[in-house]
Amino acid sequence: MASIDELKKISSQVRRDIVRMVHGVQSGHPGGSLGCTEFFVSMYFEIMKNKAPEFEMNGIDEDLFFLSNGHISPVWYSVLARRGFFGVSELATFRKLNTRLQGHPATHEGLPGIRVASGSLGQGLSVAIGAALTKKLNNDPHLVFSLHGDGELQEGQIWEAAMYAAANKVDNLISTVDVNGQQIDGPVEQVLPEGDLEAKWKAFGWMVFNMNGNDIKDILNIVAEAKSHTGKGKPIVILMKTIMGNGVDFMMHTHKWHGIAPNDQQLATALSQLEETIGDY
């Protein structure tokens, strides 16, 4: 079992990976990736049963993870590599020609850890539900996790899926929403306010938890609590507050670093704020 200090060290290294990957190709999405770093590290290094470094598409006898807001691929790729699914040196190929680390996650190039393409928003919850149904058909007691952006909830398919999961008691599924309050054109509250998300998910029949996605201790506690409520007839959603761009002061609390890359000077500033703990790629 990893200690919180160990998970924090990994998180710092993952943040370095994120800004270096995006800087290296001068494109990509650092803001949401930095905001979700503690969540990914906690999931892959502590919470989920996975078979790293081995990967098998069918994922029998292990927990499954689906990233629906695929644009935050940098954090996922870094965590998959740091967990051992592929070599960390491959992070340098992010978004470059012939890479397995496509701009948005894909199965097409065979990158271990990815089970469905995502990027066009709103589709991942449905896929996660399907995988959860197959786990039930296979009598596989392991869980399915998914992550979504709060802006992504503006896609109608999310609510089709939410309705389905509750009506059909898909209770081996824990979905998390990254509530950073930002989307490309600005704050969610300005672009298309979503109202009371907790009330909405409850109205759709889900069990709702809240957590601080930038606090590893809170993540471990809340996800453990959520897991204890699986198998009880309701799908579970965790509304996870995060700070977009967390860890790099000039990228925090703004939508402006949703999808742009730092220049050389900005990279140097960012890296000066992020300790190199387990070695740069």
Add this chain to the structure above:
Amino acid sequence: MENIISEPIMEKKISYTEKKDTRSGFGAGLLELGRKNRKVVALCADLTGSLKMDAFQKEFPSRFFQCGIAEANMMGIAAGLTIGGMIPFTGTFANFSTGRVYDQIRQSIAYSGKNVKICASHAGLTLGEDGATHQILEDLGMMKMLPGMTVINPCDFNQTKAATIAIADHIGPVYLRFGRPAVPNFTSPEQEFVIGKAITFISGTDVSIFCTGHMVWKAIEASELLADLGISAEIINIHTIKPLDTFSILNSIAKTGCAVSAEEHQLNGGLGDSIAQCISTTHPCPLEMVGVNDTFGESGTPEQLLEKYGLTAKAISEAAIRAIGRKAK
């Protein structure tokens, strides 16, 4: 996609004793699959009766997923069901199986290489009175453009049943298109359906008629009209639009020197386009296309609509005569 090279299959007797809807062929095939393969699961979006999936639902309730009127979610769930080894068959009207959910199919199924069978009923004009909102005529084009997607449009009940059973053994996404009305059921109930292998129903020497779906029987009727004029037409059933059986197509036109395509679909993007691409890049020859010419359908009976939009045996025979007339003297 492997390159399928085949010899044409010859069927000698062409007659029928009954008319049946192709969608019922799907329902019968799905039920048979359910009995022999527990990995086969089915999803429907509030059209279980129309798709003839009710027998499967009744016999295998734990493997049937009623998704309600939410086709995008259904496609995503189908993609997810494959993770862990299920073989999902989705069922809804062709319009809602393609145009409504194109991005879901593109990203979560085709690009992700998921083993989903998209089964689409009520395709084309022969849906009839519901009108153009439901009469999709663009679905073959949309589906054949997706890399890795197999596209199949069988011609009668027996062939649809055989195709339904066959696609379960094919690993990869498949679009299976069928229809609503009762049409002649003339192929063998014992046929083996081979994906990508065209079937020569009638051998001929003057013109090759490549036809798919409901238009196959119309083409057989056209061959009789042409025979009365002393014209020998070869009738080839292209049940698989993709991968296209280019060997059978080129083999036939090498003999006849001209071709006609016939489909219940837009000329843009359909079977005719695929054949034009095949022959223009290898063995150019006159090609006439029978299909819907850049217009939407409308309400009417299936036969009225086929007549109004030129999808008849007469139209095929006239196209054949034009093609023959364009051959180099």
